[in-house]
Amino acid sequence: MAKVIGIETGPEKLRIVVANTITKKFKTSYYGNIKIETMLDQIFDEVKKIENFSGIGITVPGILDLAKGKLLYAPSMNLRNVEIVKPLEDEFNVPVLLYHSTIASVLAEKLFGAGKNAKNLVYINIGTWIGTGVIADDKLILGKEGNAHELGHSVIDYNSSVKCPCGExxxxxxxxxxxxxxxxxxxxxxxxxAGVKTLLRSAKNLNADKIFSLAKKDKVAREIVEEVGRINAIGTANVISAYDPELITIGGYLAAKHKNQVLTPITRHVKKYTINKVPKIMLSPLGDYATIYGAIADFL
Ligand SMILES: [Zn+2]
Structure with missing residues (x-):
């Protein structure tokens, strides 16, 4: 049984990788527009089609109870208290490893990406959520229940009226x-x-991707992208102050899709917000695939 399975879950998306542990070849499948309510059923259906595998790694973006193999709360998916490990172990009778998505990503960065030689490495996910996976002094930082990855919910402005997907x-x-x-x-x-002319106002189905594209021709959109980038720089500076990493890689779907528009403002502003020496900050070479590769990293 030279096969292992990795499963990446996220808002509306599911990715499954089948990895050969000998040849190290991966086959990845992507499923979009998934309804949260049917995601677990779909995972079971897809995994049942795969034969002769010896383990499953699964990632979820949320607060975990790692010891119990449960997802406690995923704001980006509006999910609470979901058993993850036991139903999969019962059905498939193989070891099942549960990871927070960003923890999996930093593992992948260390094993397959830019962090191979880094003892102090932080992966920052900038996408449907913000999260941080940390390897410090060559050890993966997990925390008491496995939740040392939630700097995305650190406070940037305590007087803010901008509501986070978590409700705060x-x-x-x-x-x-x-x-x-x-x-x-x-x-x-x-x-x-208010009252300023901008293409953002007339854009149909406005979303983050459109804001980034409009920034190439619209002054207001450009200023907003810069401001969001400054906030990413503040978050990144807090990461540097907390962990003093030698390398920070930035991944997640917004970073993978809008590369320099995400990275440039971070590198431009980060120095202002930390007194530590600023480390190398780069886009993850794994693009949007860090999480799914991390799901199988411990089996390889
Ligand atoms: Zn939050």
Whole structure:
């Protein structure tokens, strides 16, 4: 049985990788527009089609109870208290490893990506949520229940009226996750930019991707992308102050898709917000695949 399976879950998406542990060849499948309610059934259906595998690694973006193999709360998916490990172990009779998505990503960065030689490495996910996976002094940092990855919910502004997907205000994710960026833009259009002409106002089905594209021709959109980038720089500076990493890699779907628009403002502003020596900060070479590769990293 030279096969292992990795499963990446996220809002509306599911990715499954089948990896050969000998040849190290991967076959990845992507499923979009998934309804949360049917995601677990779909995982079972897809895994049942795969034969002769010896383990499953699964990633979820949320607060975990690692010892119990449960997801406690995933704000980006509006899920609470879901048993993950036991149903999969019962059905498939193989070891099942549960990871937070960003923890899996930093493992992948260390094993397959830019962090091979780094003893102090942080992976920052900038996408449907903000999260941080940390390897410090060559050890993966997990925390008491496995939740040392939630700097996305650290407070950027305690007086903020920008609501985070978790329901609280002023968190890093409230501004810079894909949904957060849209909420923040709408707020700015009604306040700072009230009455100012901008293509953002007439854009149909506005979302984070459109804000990034409009920034190439619209001044207000460009200023908002810069401001969100400054907030990402503040979050990144907090990461540097906390962990003093030698390398920070930035991944997640917004970073993978809008590369320099995400990275450049971070590198431009980060120095202002930390007194530590700023480490190398780069886009993850794994693009949007860090999480799914991390799901199988411990089996290889
Ligand atoms: Zn939050």
């Amino acid at each position: 205000y002023g968190h890093w994710s409230a501004y810079s996750s894909s949904r957060g960026m849209l909420n923040y833009t709408r707020l700015l259009l009604d306040t700072k930019y």
